Amino acid sequence: MADHSPVRTAMAQWAPEQLDRWASTIQSRGKASEAHSMSEVLVLLEKSAEIEDGSGVDQKEHCLQTATRAFRDGADEEIVVAALCHDIGKVFSAVNHSAIAAEILRPHVSRDVYEMVRNHMLFESRFYGGVLQISGPDQSRVPPTYLCTDPEAHKALADESWYRLAMRFTGDWDQQSFDPDYDTLPVAHFQPLLARVFDRRFYSVKFNSAVQP
Ligand SMILES: [Fe+2]
Numbered sequence: 001m002a003d004h005s006p007v008r009t010a011m012a013q014w015a016p017e018q019l020d021r022w023a024s025t026i027q028s029r030g031k032a033s034e035a036h037s038m039s040e041v042l043v044l045l046e047k048s049a050e051i052e053d054g055s056g057v058d059q060k061e062h063c064l065q066t067a068t069r070a071f072r073d074g075a076d077e078e079i080v081v082a083a084l085c086h087d088i089g090k091v092f093s094a095v096n097h098s099a100i101a102a103e104i105l106r107p108h109v110s111r112d113v114y115e116m117v118r119n120h121m122l123f124e125s126r127f128y129g130g131v132l133q134i135s136g137p138d139q140s141r142v143p144p145t146y147l148c149t150d151p152e153a154h155k156a157l158a159d160e161s162w163y164r165l166a167m168r169f170t171g172d173w174d175q176q177s178f179d180p181d182y183d184t185l186p187v188a189h190f191q192p193l194l195a196r197v198f199d200r201r202f203y204s205v206k207f208n209s210a211v212q213p
Contacts, residue, residue: 023207038198044088065177081197095147112162123170
């Protein structure tokens with residue numbers, strides 16, 4: 001039998017079934033099905049190959065190389081995955097890419113790994129900060145917080161639980177990974193790790209049917 005119930009086009013009018021389905025999509029990573037965020041990450045990683053910034057390798061190679069070095073140094077699985085993803089935000093924004101990558105990883109990794117990715121530009125600035133100069137924006141705009149020009153800025157974070165991890169990530173893996181002759185592992189090597197990490201969620205969301213709108 002056809003459903004003749006009116007379409008509820010404003011959120012304030014949604015029926016419990018709509019709210020239930022909506023809450024379910026939040027639980028299943030914002031999609032209408034259990035499609036994996038991993039596939040979207042792989043798309044961004046592929047698109048990173050289009051970014052050539054004069055560093056000697058494209059950004060896909062840089063991400064893979066950073067992850068390869070972390071993997072070969074015995075880093076935890078989620079750190080290797082974070083290394084693989086740490087620069088994929090550059091597909092959207094070079095100046096704010098660390099925050100974009102961190103938010104993609106956030107539901108699936110520890111607080112320390114999240115902060116390592118979110119702040120990695122600030123730690124990387126100890127290798128290049130002194131040569132950059134940023135002008136603007138005016139007071140009405142939000143400045144690019146993560147683009148740092150102070151090579152000493154990381155020292156203010158020395159008491160953070162993730163400080164040593166961020167120092168190692170940027171010093172041993174990230175800033176080293178611009179070598180076109182390095183024996184970098186392919187994407188396929190990291191896919192099982194990526195699947196395991198993105199399959200984890202440290203939260204649960206569901207419609208509370210006891211509270212009727
Ligand atoms: Fe990087």
